[in-house]
Amino acid sequence: MDRDASSATNLLERKNILIADILTSVRDYFNLALAPVDDTASAGQTAERSLAMETKLSAVIKSTEDLVSLSRRIRELWIIGALKPVTGEVDHNMDLDSEQVFSLLNTLRDRQRQNMLQHAAAAGGGFTYEVAGHEGHEGQIEPISEPK
Known part of the structure; x- marks a missing residue:
């Protein structure tokens, strides 16, 4: 495998990892949000769930930012010619x-x-x-x- 093909494979693998991270974080966020809370839940349990939800939401945002950065990196590679340019459409x-x-x-x-x-x-x-x-x-x- 030549260097360009290896680079493209690494970029594709990174994209797949980031998308999997986003999907996992969104799934976990909704599982936390939709989990039933009984009447005996303490303030600590409620705070723990709130913190876990904020953490998952932050993970979604971070992975999305990383995906946008990867997109920018790919575009840079297209501009310098390391990857085959795409059509205008x-x-x-x-x-x-x-x-x-x-x-x-x-x-x-x-x-x-x-x-x-x-x-x-x-x-x-x-x-x-x-x-x-x-x-x-x-x-x-x-x-x-x-x-x-």
């Missing part, structure tokens, strides 16, 4: 798919931020978060809520 479809993935990822991030905001408001405190720079955008600090 396929490239356009990939752009649409990438936009959809980014939209879903942004929705998940917004939900997490809103959840953090609600927890902070319930605790009576405020905090700020920093939006890291990405894809040419500079980072900025945005207030979530003002301290009371």
Whole structure:
């Protein structure tokens, strides 16, 4: 097997691993969310389940980000010619798919931020978060809520 074929195989294997990670995390998230809770559940048990669900959701987001990074790496390889370029129609479809993935990822991030905001408001405190720079955008600090 030559180097280009080996590289393509490694990229395909990495993609399959990331998709499997996403599917596993989503399955585990829904299993946790849909598991019955009886009347005797303690606050600790409820907190443990909430933490486990947040961890699974974070794993979905991380794997999705890794998949988008892999997509970018593949596109870079196409540009420098290491992989055979695709037709314009396929490239356009990939752009649409990438936009959809980014939209879903942004929705998940917004939900997490809103959840953090609600927890902070319930605790009576405020905090700020920093939006890291990405894809040419500079980072900025945005207030979530003002301290009371």
